Amino acid sequence: MRHGVIKRTSEAKYARTMHSADKKTVVSQPAFLRQNLAKKRASSLQTNIERDDDAPADIVRHLSTSLAAFELVIVPGLDGSARHHWQSRWQTLFHAGDISFSRANQEIWSKPHYKSWILTLVSTVKKSRKPVLLIGHSLGCLLIAHAVEQGLLPDTVVGALLVAPADVENGPEHDLSRVAAFSPVALSPLPFPALVVGSLNDPWLSVTRARMLARHWNASFVDAGRKGHIGNQSDLGYWLDGLMFLDRLAQTVLVETTGLRHPHKKTLQ
Structure with missing residues (x-):
């Protein structure tokens, strides 16, 4: 697979705009009418903010088609992925779209145990009945890399989305002791297509190290833009850019394994 840089596509293109009637300028209206209009505008804006947190139905339908051939295995990192984390929100989408998925559930998220974490990942993957796309975040990405280097992952793994890998050699000092067992970073080539997603202001990973x-x-x-560690603290909702990256990975795997693009022909734009 050739190295490349995929330019990020703004999530904003999926945002809903306010109703055109609410955008009109009001001139010479009584104070109480202006106040009512202001309340309506605020209500409309709040509605749009809430809707922006929802994944558009057309994206869910598209993903249902794009990912039908795979089982997705979600691999969280240090401290796990909370309910508002994009990995957890994606599970809701996958369930709604009838997409096969599972999750590598570690026993203790706050104190990663190297050997048990790898065994959990391998055990989860081996239960899959379809070709597997791994969706790793932070320390989960390092876990995948180590499992590959040790030859523990089965051939059913066909691709990986590696979001904000935790640089366990150069990350935040106050957390390095918790991830010391995962150092040094495994650097063996991955035997399947993969995307490494990096943020411009990630405290765990510089862009230079990500590349x-x-x-x-x-x-x-x-390049994901300025998204912090793209995790629990980033407040990304469903992270639509990430869904596009996942879709592109699925398309790449389909092309490389079959030589043919999927019948729906288009990736998410």
Whole structure:
């Protein structure tokens, strides 16, 4: 798979705009009418904010088609993925779209145990009945890399979306002791297509290191913009950009394994 950089596509293109009637300028209206209009505008804006947190139905339908051939295995990182984390929100989408998925559920998220975490990942993957796409975040990405280097993952794994890999050699000092067992970072090439998604202001991973990891892993690098660690603290909702990255990965796997693009022909734009 050739190295490349995929430019991020703004989630804003999926945002709903306010009703045109609410955008008109009001001139010479009595104070109470202006107040009522202001309340309506605020209500309309709040509605749009709430709707922006929902994944558009057309995206769910598209993903249902794009991902039908795969089982998705979600691999959270240090401290796990809370209910508002994009990984957890994606599970809701996958369930609604009747997409096969599972999750590597570790026993203790706050104190990662290297050996038991790898065994849990391998056990979860081996239960899958379809080709597997791994969706890793943070320390979960390092877990995948180590499992590959040790030859523990079955051939059923056909691709990986690696979001904000935790640089366990250069991350925040106050957390490095918790992830010391995962150091050094495994650098063996991945035997399947992969995307490494990096943020411009990630305290766990510089862009330089993200690009370096992508090269070693034989993966493509994706610029996600300024999203922090793209985790529990980033407040990304369903993270529509990430869904597009996942869709592109699925398309790449389909092309490389069959030589043919999926019948729906288009990736999410």
